[in-house]
Amino acid sequence: MLQLILKDTVTPCRARMIARAVKSFLDTFVTSDVLFDLELVLTESCNNAALHAYQGLPGELEIKLDIVEHDQVALQIRDWGREFQCPWTLPDNNQESGRGIYIMRQVMHTFDYSRVEDSNIFSFTKKVEPEQWKECI
Amino acid sequence: MERVHIEDKGNMLIVDISREMTMEIVDDLKKEFEDLFSRPWQVMALDLSGVAFMDSAGIGFVTALNNRSLQEGRKFCLLNPSEQVIKTLKLVNLWDLFATYPSLEEISRSLNLEQN
Numbered sequence: 001m002l003q004l005i006l007k008d009t010v011t012p013c014r015a016r017m018i019a020r021a022v023k024s025f026l027d028t029f030v031t032s033d034v035l036f037d038l039e040l041v042l043t044e045s046c047n048n049a050a051l052h053a054y055q056g057l058p059g060e061l062e063i064k065l066d067i068v069e070h071d072q073v074a075l076q077i078r079d080w081g082r083e084f085q086c087p088w089t090l091p092d093n094n095q096e097s098g099r100g101i102y103i104m105r106q107v108m109h110t111f112d113y114s115r116v117e118d119s120n121i122f123s124f125t126k127k128v129e130p131e132q133w134k135e136c137i
Numbered sequence: 138m139e140r141v142h143i144e145d146k147g148n149m150l151i152v153d154i155s156r157e158m159t160m161e162i163v164d165d166l167k168k169e170f171e172d173l174f175s176r177p178w179q180v181m182a183l184d185l186s187g188v189a190f191m192d193s194a195g196i197g198f199v200t201a202l203n204n205r206s207l208q209e210g211r212k213f214c215l216l217n218p219s220e221q222v223i224k225t226l227k228l229v230n231l232w233d234l235f236a237t238y239p240s241l242e243e244i245s246r247s248l249n250l251e252q253n
Contacts, residue, residue, distance in 0.1 A: 012161060013161055015161065016157070016159050036221065040192065043192045047159075051160070099197070100192075102229065103193055103229060106228055
C-alpha cells in the first residue's frame, strides 16, 4: 500500500489548488476515468471544508490517501471547523447549490461522515478495476 | 472581461468560457455576467467546449444563468459542452434541464433566429 498525507491551510481560493495537487499524484496510478471521479471528490471535499466548515476563513485541512494496488483508492479528508450540516440528497433541478455531497456519494463506492474530537472526517473508498490501473503499479 | 470571450450578435449572445468552472472563479463570473443581462439578447449560448472541469459551484452557476434567463423571458442554451461537462451534468441528473446544441447554426435553426 502507498500512503500520501497532505496537510495544508484551506481557503476558498486554495481549495481547488489542493485538490489539483492530490490529483496530480493520483494521475501516476489510475486511468483518466477513475481520476475524473477522484478529482470531483477531492474538489468538493476541499470546497466543503473552505466554505462550510471554515466559512471562508483559513483553516487546517488534512488529506490521507491510501492506494491499495490492484484493489482500491481510499480517501480521508479532515477539517477542524463547524459540524457539517449540508444536504445529503439531490436538491430540485432549479436549486443553485447543495449538490456536492450527492456528487461524492455517486462517484465513490463507500462514503462515511463522522464528527470526531471537534473535527469533520469524510471517508471514501473507490474500487479500481484491474484495467483502470496504470502500468507503473 | 478576462475570463470569458463574448460575441454579441444582437439577438444572440455567445459566451465562451474556456477554463475550469469551479468555486474559486464562480463569484468573479457572477459579477462579469451581471453586465450581460443588461444587453438586449434573446438567446444566450454558453460555449462550454473548452471547459475541462466543472464542480458543483460551476453547476450552480450554469443553473442560475438558466433560471434567470427563463425568469426574464429569454432563452439560455449550452453550446457544444465538453465531455467532462456532459458527464458532470449527467451525474446530477441535470443534463435534460438545459437546451444543448452542437453548433451556432443549429441554435439559429432550432430557435428560428436570423443570422447576423
